[in-house]
Amino acid sequence: MDPELARAWSRKLHDAGYTGLTWPKEYGGRGLTPTYQGIFLEETARAGAPGHVGVIGLNMAGPTIMHWGSEAQKKRYPERILSAEEIWCQGFSEPGSGSDLASLRTSAVLDGDDWVVNGQKVWSSYAHVADWCILLVRTDPDAAKHAGLSFLLVDMRAPGVEVRPLQQITGDPEFNEIFFTDVRVPRDSMLGEPGQGWQVAITTLLHERGTLGFGLTADLERQVNRLIALVKEPAPDGRRPADDPYVRDAVAGEWIELQGLRFTNYRALTTLLQTGIPGPEGSVAKLVWSEANQRLAKVAASVQGLSAQLTGEGAVWDGYWQYQQLRSRGNTIEGGTSEVLRNIIAERVLGLPRGR
Amino acid sequence: MDFAFSEEQQQLRASARQFLADRYDDGTAARVADSESGFDADVWPNLAELGWFDPELTFLEYAVLFEETGARLLPAPYFSTVALAGPTLRTDEELAKRLAAGGLRATLAWAEAGVQQGFLDHAGLAARVAGGRLDGHKVLVPDAAAVDLFVVAAREGSRGASAVGLYAVEAAHAEVVPRDTLDRTRRLGEVRFAGASARPLVSPDDADRAVAVLAQTRRWSLAAAPCEAVGVAGRALDLAAEHARSRQQFGRPIGVYQAVSHRVVDSYVGLEEARSLAYWAAWCVAEDDPQADRACLAAKAHAGEAAVAACESAIQVHGGIGFTWEHVLHRYYKRAQWLAAVEGPARDQRAEIAAALLDH
Numbered sequence: 080m081d082p083e084l085a086r087a088w089s090r091k092l093h094d095a096g097y098t099g100l101t102w103p104k105e106y107g108g109r110g111l112t113p114t115y116q117g118i119f120l121e122e123t124a125r126a127g128a129p130g131h132v133g134v135i136g137l138n139m140a141g142p143t144i145m146h147w148g149s150e151a152q153k154k155r156y157p158e159r160i161l162s163a164e165e166i167w168c169q170g171f172s173e174p175g176s177g178s179d180l181a182s183l184r185t186s187a188v189l190d191g192d193d194w195v196v197n198g199q200k201v202w203s204s205y206a207h208v209a210d211w212c213i214l215l216v217r218t219d220p221d222a223a224k225h226a227g228l229s230f231l232l233v234d235m236r237a238p239g240v241e242v243r244p245l246q247q248i249t250g251d252p253e254f255n256e257i258f259f260t261d262v263r264v265p266r267d268s269m270l271g272e273p274g275q276g277w278q279v280a281i282t283t284l285l286h287e288r289g290t291l292g293f294g295l296t297a298d299l300e301r302q303v304n305r306l307i308a309l310v311k312e313p314a315p316d317g318r319r320p321a322d323d324p325y326v327r328d329a330v331a332g333e334w335i336e337l338q339g340l341r342f343t344n345y346r347a348l349t350t351l352l353q354t355g356i357p358g359p360e361g362s363v364a365k366l367v368w369s370e371a372n373q374r375l376a377k378v379a380a381s382v383q384g385l386s387a388q389l390t391g392e393g394a395v396w397d398g399y400w401q402y403q404q405l406r407s408r409g410n411t412i413e414g415g416t417s418e419v420l421r422n423i424i425a426e427r428v429l430g431l432p433r434g435r
Numbered sequence: 436m437d438f439a440f441s442e443e444q445q446q447l448r449a450s451a452r453q454f455l456a457d458r459y460d461d462g463t464a465a466r467v468a469d470s471e472s473g474f475d476a477d478v479w480p481n482l483a484e485l486g487w488f489d490p491e492l493t494f495l496e497y498a499v500l501f502e503e504t505g506a507r508l509l510p511a512p513y514f515s516t517v518a519l520a521g522p523t524l525r526t527d528e529e530l531a532k533r534l535a536a537g538g539l540r541a542t543l544a545w546a547e548a549g550v551q552q553g554f555l556d557h558a559g560l561a562a563r564v565a566g567g568r569l570d571g572h573k574v575l576v577p578d579a580a581a582v583d584l585f586v587v588a589a590r591e592g593s594r595g596a597s598a599v600g601l602y603a604v605e606a607a608h609a610e611v612v613p614r615d616t617l618d619r620t621r622r623l624g625e626v627r628f629a630g631a632s633a634r635p636l637v638s639p640d641d642a643d644r645a646v647a648v649l650a651q652t653r654r655w656s657l658a659a660a661p662c663e664a665v666g667v668a669g670r671a672l673d674l675a676a677e678h679a680r681s682r683q684q685f686g687r688p689i690g691v692y693q694a695v696s697h698r699v700v701d702s703y704v705g706l707e708e709a710r711s712l713a714y715w716a717a718w719c720v721a722e723d724d725p726q727a728d729r730a731c732l733a734a735k736a737h738a739g740e741a742a743v744a745a746c747e748s749a750i751q752v753h754g755g756i757g758f759t760w761e762h763v764l765h766r767y768y769k770r771a772q773w774l775a776a777v778e779g780p781a782r783d784q785r786a787e788i789a790a791a792l793l794d795h
Binding site for chain 2: 321324327328332335339363422432434
C-alpha cells in the first residue's frame with residue numbers, strides 16, 4: 080500500500096475516534112475496556128478495511144512507553160502514534176539472534192550525553208517509512224546475557240541509520256534490514272534504566288500477544304470468506320471446486336477452526352477483564368491462526384491445478400492466492416516461531432521442564 | 436464481554452469434581468468398568484442429592500457436569516438419561532417428576548440394523564406400536580443394561596411410513612442383549628420388544644412435534660458429547676504432562692525433549708479450542724440461539740477429534756506403560772472414540788456445515 084494513502088487512512092481512523100480505544104485518556108486514548116477493541120477489530124475485518132499503518136506503535140511502542148516512559152516521553156510520543164503523525168518500527172531481531180533474542184550484539188556505548196549505536200537489525204516491518212524505532216541494544220558486554228541489554232527510542236532520520244529492503248519469497252520487500260553506524264542517540268531516549276532492556280522488551284512482547292487474538296481471528300475470517308468465494312467459482316471445466324468432497328471437508332474444517340479461535344478470544348477477554356492479566360490464549364491463537372492460514376491458502380492453490388503457477392495480472396484473482404500461499408509461510412515464523420510458542424506453552428502453562 | 440461460567444456454576448463444577456474424584460479413583464473406576472455390569476448401580480441417589488437432576492438446570496449446568504463426568508468416566512447412565520432420553524422425558528409430567536426425584540435411569544433406543552443410524556434418520560425404522568404394544572428390535576442402545584426405562588422411536592402400526600413417535604417402555608418389559616463394547620463404562624446393547632407395553636410420549640399424530648423432539652435430542656447429544664470430550668481430553672493431557680515432567684530417561688525428564696513436549700502442547704491447543712467450541716454450543720442450546728445447530732456440529736466435530744488425538748498422544752508419551760490394560764489411559768481413549776463416533780464421525784458434521792456454507 081502507498082505509504083501516504085496508508086497514513087491518510089490511519090488519520091481518518093484517528094479522527095473518527097477508533098485509535099487508542101484502550102489507551103488512557105491522558106495519552107489521547109479513549110480509556111475503554113478491551114471489549115471495545117475486540118469489537119472494532121472484528122468489524123474492521125468484516126468490512127474488509129485496512130488496518131492502521133502505525134501498528135508497531137499502537138501495539139508495541141505506545142504501550143511500552145506508557146508503561147516505562149518518563150513523564151516527558153509519555154507526553155512526547157503516544158498521541159503522535161495514534162494520529163499516525165509518527166510511524167514506528169521495531170529493532171529486536173538480528174541476523175545471529177532470532178528465537179534466541181537475548182544473544183543480540185548491536186551495541187550502544189555512552190559517549191558524553193549520547194549513546195553511540197553500532198550493529199544490524201533485521202525483519203523490521205515498516206522501517207522504510209518509520210520515523211522512530213524501538214531498539215534493543217547491548218550496553219554492557221560484560222554483564223550476563225539478559226542483564227546487559229537496554230531499550231532505546233531511536234530517530235530513524237538520525238545520521239548513520241540505513242534501511243535496506245529485504246526481498247521475501249513473495250518477491251515483495253515487506254521487511255527491512257536496518258544498519259546502525261555510529262548513530263548518536265540522546266542519553267534521555269532510553270526506556271527504563273541501562274540493563275533493564277530485557278524487562279522492557281518483555282512488556283512489548285506481552286502487549287503484542289495480548290491484543291493479538293482478535294486481529295488474527297478477524298484476519299482468518301476474511302480469508303475463510305475469500306476461500307468460500309473462490310471455491311464457489313466454476314473451474315474451466317465448469318465444475319465447482321465446492322462440489323469436491325475433499326474441498327468441502329477442508330473448508331468446513333477451517334470454518335470450525337475460525338469459530339474455535341473466536342470463542343477462545345472471548346474466553347481470553349473475559350479472563351483479562353476479570354483478572355487484568357492476559358492468559359496464555361494469545362500464544363494459542365497465534366499457533367492456530369498461522370497454521371490455519373497456511374492450510375487454507377494451500378487449498379485455494381490446489382483447486383487451481385497448474386494454473387496455480389500463473390501469477391500477476393490475468394491469473395486467478397490476479398495472483399492473490401499465489402501471493403497468499405507464499406506469504407503465509409512467514410506466519411509460523413514472524414512474531415515468535417511456532418516452535419518458540421510451543422516452548423512457551425510447554426514451560427509456562429503445562430509446567431514442563433526447560434530444555435535449555 | 437462475559438463468556439465464563441457463573442459463580443454458582445463454578446461451585447457446581449467444584450462439588451462434582453470432588454465427588455467424582457473421591458468415589459472413582461483410577462483403581463475403583465477400573466474395577467467398576469471391568470465388572471460384570473460395567474456400571475455403579477448405587478450412585479444414582481447421590482447424583483440426585485448433588486442436584487444433578489434439578490429441573491431448573493439449564494444446558495450450561497449440564498455442560499459443566501458432562502465435562503466433569505467425562506474427566507472421571509462416571510460409570511452410570513447420566514449421559515444417556517439426560518442427553519439422549521432427557522428431551523423426550525421432559526415432555527411427560529410423570530417421567531419428568533421421576534427424573535427430577537432421581538428415580539429414573541433411561542436411554543434412547545432409536546437405531547435398527549440395516550438402516551441409517553442418525554437421530555434424524557427415521558425413514559427405515561421398522562419398530563411398530565399397535566394397541567399400546569411395541570414390537571421391534573433396536574441396536575446400539577447406549578447403557579441398555581443400566582437403565583429402568585427405554586425411550587423408543589417407533590411407528591404406529593396402522594399408519595403410513597412417515598410418522599414416527601416416541602414411546603416409553605419399562606426395562607422390565609424388554610429383553611436386553613449386552614454387546615461387547617470397547618468403552619466398558621458406556622456399553623451398547625440390543626433391545627428386543629415383543630408386545631411390550633408402550634406409552635406414547637410424543638405421538639406420531641403430531642409429526643411436527645416428534646421431529647422437533649428428535650431434533651432437540653440430536654442437538655443435546657451433539658452439545659453434550661463435546662463437553663464430555665473436553666473432560667476426557669483434559670484428563671489425558673494432565674496425565675501426559677505429568678508423565679513428561681516425572682519420567683526420567685537419559686538422566687533427564689522426557690519433557691525436555693521437544694518431540695515430547697510439543698506433542699503435549701498440541702493436545703493443549705486442541706483442548707482449548709474444543710473447550711471454546713463446546714461452551715459456545717452449550718450456550719447456544721441453553722439460549723435456544725439460532726446458531727445452535729451449527730455450533731453443535733462444530734463443537735462435536737472438533738472436540739471428538741481433539742479428545743481422540745489427546746489420548747493417542749498421551750499413550751505415545753507414556754511409552755510401554757500407556758499401552759497396558761493396567762494403565763487408565765486406554766479407558767479414556769475408548770470413551771473418546773465413543774464420543775467421536777456417536778452421530779457419525781467429524782467428517783459427517785463437517786459435511787453438514789459445508790452444505791450451509793457452500794450450497795446457496
